Amino acid sequence: MLDRIVEKNELLELVDELSRERTIIGPVPREEHYFYEAVKNVRELDLGFNYCVYSPKAFLFPPTETLFRFEAQDGSFGATPVLEDRPQAFVGVHPCDINAIRLLDRAFSRDHADEHYLSRRGATFIIGIDCPKACIEGVFCVDMKSNNAEEGFDIMCYPLEDDGKGQVVYGVMFGTKAGREWILYHQAGRAPSVKDERDFKQYQRQKEQAFPRSIPYDVDTLPDLLERSYDSLLWEATARRCYSCGSCNLSCPTCYCFDVYDELDMTLTSGERKREWDGCQLPGFALVAGDHNFRGKAASRLRHRIYRKGKWVREREGISGCVGCARCDRACTAKISSIEIYNQLAEEV
Amino acid sequence: MKPKIAVFSLTSCEGCSLAILELENQLLDILGAVEIVNFREAMTERDCDIDIGFVDGAVSTPTDVEEIKEMREHCKALVAIGACACQGGINSLKNHQNEDDYRSYVYGDGAKHFPTIKAQPISAFVEVEYELPGCPMVKEEFLALVKAVLSGQQWALPQTSVCVECKKQGNLCLYEKGIICLGPVTLAGCGAICPTFGSKCEGCRGLASDEALQAASINLREQYDIPLENILADLRFYGAYQEKSLP
Numbered sequence: 001m002l003d004r005i006v007e008k009n010e011l012l013e014l015v016d017e018l019s020r021e022r023t024i025i026g027p028v029p030r031e032e033h034y035f036y037e038a039v040k041n042v043r044e045l046d047l048g049f050n051y052c053v054y055s056p057k058a059f060l061f062p063p064t065e066t067l068f069r070f071e072a073q074d075g076s077f078g079a080t081p082v083l084e085d086r087p088q089a090f091v092g093v094h095p096c097d098i099n100a101i102r103l104l105d106r107a108f109s110r111d112h113a114d115e116h117y118l119s120r121r122g123a124t125f126i127i128g129i130d131c132p133k134a135c136i137e138g139v140f141c142v143d144m145k146s147n148n149a150e151e152g153f154d155i156m157c158y159p160l161e162d163d164g165k166g167q168v169v170y171g172v173m174f175g176t177k178a179g180r181e182w183i184l185y186h187q188a189g190r191a192p193s194v195k196d197e198r199d200f201k202q203y204q205r206q207k208e209q210a211f212p213r214s215i216p217y218d219v220d221t222l223p224d225l226l227e228r229s230y231d232s233l234l235w236e237a238t239a240r241r242c243y244s245c246g247s248c249n250l251s252c253p254t255c256y257c258f259d260v261y262d263e264l265d266m267t268l269t270s271g272e273r274k275r276e277w278d279g280c281q282l283p284g285f286a287l288v289a290g291d292h293n294f295r296g297k298a299a300s301r302l303r304h305r306i307y308r309k310g311k312w313v314r315e316r317e318g319i320s321g322c323v324g325c326a327r328c329d330r331a332c333t334a335k336i337s338s339i340e341i342y343n344q345l346a347e348e349v
Numbered sequence: 350m351k352p353k354i355a356v357f358s359l360t361s362c363e364g365c366s367l368a369i370l371e372l373e374n375q376l377l378d379i380l381g382a383v384e385i386v387n388f389r390e391a392m393t394e395r396d397c398d399i400d401i402g403f404v405d406g407a408v409s410t411p412t413d414v415e416e417i418k419e420m421r422e423h424c425k426a427l428v429a430i431g432a433c434a435c436q437g438g439i440n441s442l443k444n445h446q447n448e449d450d451y452r453s454y455v456y457g458d459g460a461k462h463f464p465t466i467k468a469q470p471i472s473a474f475v476e477v478e479y480e481l482p483g484c485p486m487v488k489e490e491f492l493a494l495v496k497a498v499l500s501g502q503q504w505a506l507p508q509t510s511v512c513v514e515c516k517k518q519g520n521l522c523l524y525e526k527g528i529i530c531l532g533p534v535t536l537a538g539c540g541a542i543c544p545t546f547g548s549k550c551e552g553c554r555g556l557a558s559d560e561a562l563q564a565a566s567i568n569l570r571e572q573y574d575i576p577l578e579n580i581l582a583d584l585r586f587y588g589a590y591q592e593k594s595l596p
């Protein structure tokens with residue numbers, strides 16, 4: 001059910017107004033691709049973007065961030081947490097990335113709540129834009145059941161009509177109270193008519209045909225398939241090409257591993273505790289005391305990554321660890337492809 | 350007593366020593382924390398030992414060999430800075446050429462007065478505690494190392510490749526534009542400065558690992574149909590690759 005019908009120009013006007021209170025982050029064209037960037041003027045945004053090279057993850061969980069500042073002097077020690085909660089809005093997030101944010105929300109909330117992530121997340125307003133068709137070749141969001149988002153946005157915009165010249169009519173669904181209030185307070189757009197609801201059904205039917213499938217089985221059976229593939233020769237055969245460069249991890253919207261370190265000031269008595277992105281494909285990821293590396297081989301690291309994405313995260317969080325955006329596949333200069341691996345394993349067993 | 354630090358050059362452009370001066374904002378702090386001594390004087394005054402000796406340049410002449418050995422004796426910790434000191438650097442290009450040729454085109458008629466040997470990293474002659482690779486070395490790494498040594502903490506180079514830093518910068522990978530970048534095989538630490546400014550990584554910081562080089566030789570052949578020789582030429586430029594075996 002739709003909650004509202006809003007035209008793109010009106011949406012952009014609202015976003016323009018929103019920019020007085022929030023940093024606006026959205027798809028900006030650069031080098032023949034799109035990137036999420038903070039913009040000064042909403043006209044820099046291109047809401048008709050196909051896909052962004054990276055997800056907006058870096059604005060919730062930056063590549064490097066300070067956790068706290070510390071000072072140790074004359075036997076005393078003090079620490080001041082550094083939390084970032086400047087209001088921001090993501091404008092134009094596709095379902096895969098919204099589903100990835102849902103996963104990050106769960107991962108950073110369970111057990112020990114991560115205040116650094118959660119304070120940014122709490123200050124983030126999300127305007128989703130649905131994909132009527134697969135954004136680029138190679139994505140497999142439909143196979144991962146991630147090409148629709150049920151939650152994780154404040155509002156979601158379905159492009160019901162698009163004249164291809166910039167005039168777009170969105171069917172809008174509210175995801176949160178904040179989203180509802182934002183639209184209704186500004187009395188944006190109009191209430192959906194019976195025809196709009198019919199158009200929306202038609203849109204969804206067309207959408208089902210517009211995502212070619214990449215794996216010939218139901219992804220719910222993937223954990224079992226992986227379970228049986230632990231000793232496959234594929235891991236070794238594929239990983240001989242792996243640089244262990246971590247590009248697949250670092251461009252993945254659901255990877256959330258990090259490493260923690262201290263950076264001292266020149267006084268050597270004060271400094272910052274920081275964290276930075278880490279990745280399970282990097283050679284030192286599983287290095288522990290005594291110089292023991294429990295995943296010292298690229299093959300075991302590759303298997304680990306595929307198990308995380310296809311099995312373990314799903315078993316733990318109840319949602320897929322992979323949203324099928326294919327950013328890992330595109331990022332891999334060795335052309336190691338996770339979707340190919342999922343397919344080859346199915347052929348083996 | 351403040352720890353004593355000295356900086357010394359062998360065969361190099363001395364760009365790495367200059368990089369230290371570029372730490373403008375932190376330079377005064379460093380000078381407050383350490384005493385900078387003149388290496389030559391330190392070597393004549395026998396009681397004047399040096400806590401950290403930084404050396405840029407390759408060992409490329411018989412005199413270099415003598416000097417690096419003497420430096421080693423006077424330094425508690427010896428740090429090789431820059432591609433030349435860590436890998437032989439650009440100097441090592443001559444290792445792949447005929448000696449008579451390069452001596453005559455560099456020194457002309459005076460060649461006989463300038464004895465020269467194969468350009469090598471200083472670790473080929475003496476034990477080295479730390480290496481700060483790169484052409485030039487990365488000044489932030491220099492600062493981090495000084496702080497670690499002064500505070501008694503451990504310090505180590507990253508084990509990862511330049512791609513890690515490139516991704517953190519949010520760059521469009523150069524492979525998307527059909528450019529063969531050496532980032533996947535090159536040791537991180539430079540902040541991926543070259544790809545960030547649109548140029549391919551040329552491997553100045555040396556190899557990330559032998560495994561990465563092996564992977565490159567397979568991928569170039571199988572996935573890109575490019576002769577390995579093309580990238581070896583690049584890797585030799587800064588001495589990242591000498592003569593390791595390949596599959």
Ligand code: SF4
Nearest residue numbers: 252322323325326328
């Ligand atoms: S594993 Fe690959 S396809 Fe899946 S979410 Fe991560 S980057 Fe996207």
Ligand code: SF4
Nearest residue numbers: 242243245246248332
């Ligand atoms: S991007 Fe490719 S080469 Fe790099 S670590 Fe991932 S699988 Fe290996």
Ligand code: SF4
Nearest residue numbers: 512515522523530532
């Ligand atoms: S541009 Fe080079 S360094 Fe950057 S990700 Fe691509 S291969 Fe790696």
Ligand code: SF4
Nearest residue numbers: 539543550551553554
């Ligand atoms: S990107 Fe490569 S060539 Fe450029 S500074 Fe870094 S290691 Fe050197």
